[in-house]
Amino acid sequence: MCRWLAYTGEALAPSTLILDAQHSVVAMSLNSPLGAETVNGDGFGLGWYPDAAPGAEPAVFRSIEPAWHDQNLREISRAVRSPLFFAHVRAAAGPPIQQTNCHPFRHDRWLFMHNGSISGFGTYKRDLVLDVDPSLYPFIQGTTDSEVLFHLALTHGLMDDPVAGVGAAIRRVEQVGRDAGVPFPMQGTIAVSDGSTLWAFRYSTQGRSRTLFHSADVPALREMYPDAARLEAFGDRAQVVVSEPLNDLPGVFLEVPESTVAVLDPDGYHHREFLAA
Known part of the structure; x- marks a missing residue:
């Protein structure tokens, strides 16, 4: 379907994660070992909140180009610094390849992106x-x-x-989908933010959701890997939620449990059950 990443913490150039990481988002667009599709080349999007502007509306850049091929993505992601940003690479599963179909989506100060699908969507759209x-x-x-x-x-x-709000929307999808004869209507992982808090959901009707991981605390990682120079790029509050681990170091990325909402705010990372049976 797609792959995505969300970052919150000290202001950072998005390129640090979407271009420069060992298994960056752009690398995932070419080769996604844990994805439903290996290649995610049907467009991409970058959404970010301005640094030092609390409550400001986020900026969004979306394109139908493959992420690995777009020079503008490289320029923008290196020039911008943001304390909270989303990145998404798309594998179209039916809807056409057009800019308005690329994630993230924005409304007022809110950003939203999704990896997965509503099964049988056309039947009850x-x-x-x-x-x-x-x-x-x-x-x-x-x-x-x-x-x-x-x-x-x-x-x-x-x-x-x-x-x-997300829970009620999913329950409505499941109700309408089942009325239409679809046994497992909802599948996916979702990211939502208002610019200060990040909510990341992992849920599917069938209980077999797309993969999702979060990063361990940076101070703990520095103790685990004192010689890892790449950690110098991140502040102590840096947190990442991502479809697949960005590197191969053991313990850096931990799986978000099934039927869970992960919450990343100034207090750090915590999670709780979401729409559990």
């Missing part, structure tokens, strides 16, 4: 779209199930309570 609040409907620009899911979550209160 109309029912889900008609559930979107009329005030939000005009903001749906593309044709993907992910963008509809985002607007369903906004409809169900994501901006007040992201966990409850």
Whole structure:
């Protein structure tokens, strides 16, 4: 389907993770060992919150070029510094390759991206779209199930309570999907942020979700690997959630459990059950 990465912590050039890491996001776009598709070359997106501008609306750059081929991505990701950013590489599973179908999606100060699918989406797309609040409907620009899911979550209160909003949207997808004869409607991992907190969800109706990992605390990693020069690029509050580990060092990336929402905020990383049976 896709691969994605979300970073929060001290301001950092996105290129540090999406270009320069051992198994960077751009490397995943060419070869994704843990992905449903090996190659994710149907466009990409970068969304970032400006440094030293709390509450500011995020900037978004999206393209239908393969991430490994786009010089503008290299220029922007090296020039920008951000305390919280999203990166996404896409493997189109039906909806056309167009800029409005590339992640992340933005509404006001919120960013959203998704790896996975709503199974049988075309069969009951109309029912889900008609559930979107009329005030939000005009903001749906593309044709993907992910963008509809985002607007369903906004409809169900994501901006007040992201966990409850995403949960209610997924439950609605499952209800409508099952009514249409689809046994396992929801699959995927989701990232949501308001610029200060990052929520990362791993959930599927079948209980066999796409892979998702989070990084261990940087101070602990420095104790584990005192000679690892690459850690010098990160501050003590740096946290990453990513579809696949960015390097091969044992203990650096830990798997996010199934049916879980991971929360990364100024207090660090913690997680809890999400839509558990």
